[in-house]
Amino acid sequence: MDKSHDKMMSDLQRLLAAQDFKSDADMRKFMDGLIGKEVPSFSKDMLSDQQQAQDLVFEAYELPPAKAKQRIEMALQLDRNCIEAYEFLASKESVAEIAAVFYEKGIAIGRTIFGGKYLKEHKGSFWGFHETRPFMRCLQHYSDCLYVMGDVEECVAILEEMIVLNKNDNQGVRDQLMLYLIELNERKKFLKYANMFGESEMAFSLFNHALFAFKTEGETDAANKKLQKAVKQNKFVAAGLLSKKGVENLPGHHGFGDKNEADYYVYFAQHIWMETDGALAWLKKYAVKS
Numbered sequence: 001m002d003k004s005h006d007k008m009m010s011d012l013q014r015l016l017a018a019q020d021f022k023s024d025a026d027m028r029k030f031m032d033g034l035i036g037k038e039v040p041s042f043s044k045d046m047l048s049d050q051q052q053a054q055d056l057v058f059e060a061y062e063l064p065p066a067k068a069k070q071r072i073e074m075a076l077q078l079d080r081n082c083i084e085a086y087e088f089l090a091s092k093e094s095v096a097e098i099a100a101v102f103y104e105k106g107i108a109i110g111r112t113i114f115g116g117k118y119l120k121e122h123k124g125s126f127w128g129f130h131e132t133r134p135f136m137r138c139l140q141h142y143s144d145c146l147y148v149m150g151d152v153e154e155c156v157a158i159l160e161e162m163i164v165l166n167k168n169d170n171q172g173v174r175d176q177l178m179l180y181l182i183e184l185n186e187r188k189k190f191l192k193y194a195n196m197f198g199e200s201e202m203a204f205s206l207f208n209h210a211l212f213a214f215k216t217e218g219e220t221d222a223a224n225k226k227l228q229k230a231v232k233q234n235k236f237v238a239a240g241l242l243s244k245k246g247v248e249n250l251p252g253h254h255g256f257g258d259k260n261e262a263d264y265y266v267y268f269a270q271h272i273w274m275e276t277d278g279a280l281a282w283l284k285k286y287a288v289k290s
Contacts, residue, residue: 003061009130010054053079057088065092081109083134090141096148103142110135127170136162140171147180156180169197175204176268182212183272202256203237204265206230211269215276224286231286236262238287241273242280 044052053075060071068088075085083106090102114122114132126132139162146155159177163169174197181190190212199209207230213223231238236259240247247267254260273279 003058006058006133010051010058049078050082053082054084057082057084060088081113083109083113083138087134087138087141090138096145100142100145100149103138103145106135106138107142110138123165124167126165127168128166132165136166136171139165140173143173143176152180152184156184156186163193163196175202175208178208178212179204179269179272182208182215183275185215187216201233203230203234203261204268206233207237207265207269211273211276211279214279214282219278219282227283227286233257234262234265237265238283240266241270241283242287243270246270 047055056071056075056078060068060075063071072085072088075082079085086102086106086109090099090106093099093102110132114126114135122129122132126136139158143155143158143162146152146158156177159173159180162171162173163177174193178190178193181193194209194212199205206226210223210226210230213220213226217223234257240262243266247263247270250267251260251263254264273283
């Protein structure tokens with residue numbers, strides 16, 4: 001996992017904190033001067049224990065397992081509250097129940113550090129502050145663990161918490177949240193978030209809205225139109241949902257209307273379509289037409 005961007009952002013935050021800007025204009029001038037240049041790193045003796053711990057975690061991502069483990073142990077010796085270290089440990093676990101323990105630890109630390117006054121001042125825009133991002137990532141991955149473990153309601157609660165903390169949803173959890181609300185028959189909550197975020201032109205959103213319409217009102221003209229629109233946007237999704245084989249691994253990236261976008265949706269949604277009475281038969285009609 002490439003953490004070079006996170007390392008660069010941490011270095012930038014440290015560099016800015018070391019300056020004595022007299023005005024916003026001074027800061028903008030300083031930032032303009034960095035364009036096209038590499039952000040300098042601080043020497044170890046200029047860093048706090050917390051910052052040194054973070055850098056050790058960044059190094060760990062680029063090392064083989066044994067050496068990476070040493071870096072994480074060193075990081076936690078310097079800072080027992082290093083959220084990045086627990087995020088790393090969780091990311092290396094293939095068993096959801098074990099990974100969840102590490103993510104829970106990172107979340108507990110985050111709720112303490114970013115609670116109280118910090119929460120009051122920054123609630124709603126957490127992703128805009130670099131220091132909160134490891135905490136927000138732990139929340140997202142923890143929600144995935146909860147879902148795999150079968151605790152859909154708690155998974156949804158975590159995703160809703162993330163929306164409260166960061167209303168712009170930079171991490172894009174709204175689509176999974178709304179899909180799981182369909183699964184839980186949470187009609188009012190689905191409509192709440194549909195009103196909040198609208199319907200995007202991506203497959204995940206379009207197929208979510210089509211499935212919700214079918215599940216709540218049946219095979220109506222409105223539901224049919226939503227499904228037609230979704231099938232038209234990505235011709236691969238219907239085949240994936242109707243396939244007897246699931247998608248085992250999430251694609252690393254996806255684009256508008258491509259096979260990877262379809263696989264991304266099918267990975268999360270196939271079993272929910274299968275469990276919705278009549279949904280696949282309904283889908284099949286329009287898949288044939290497309």
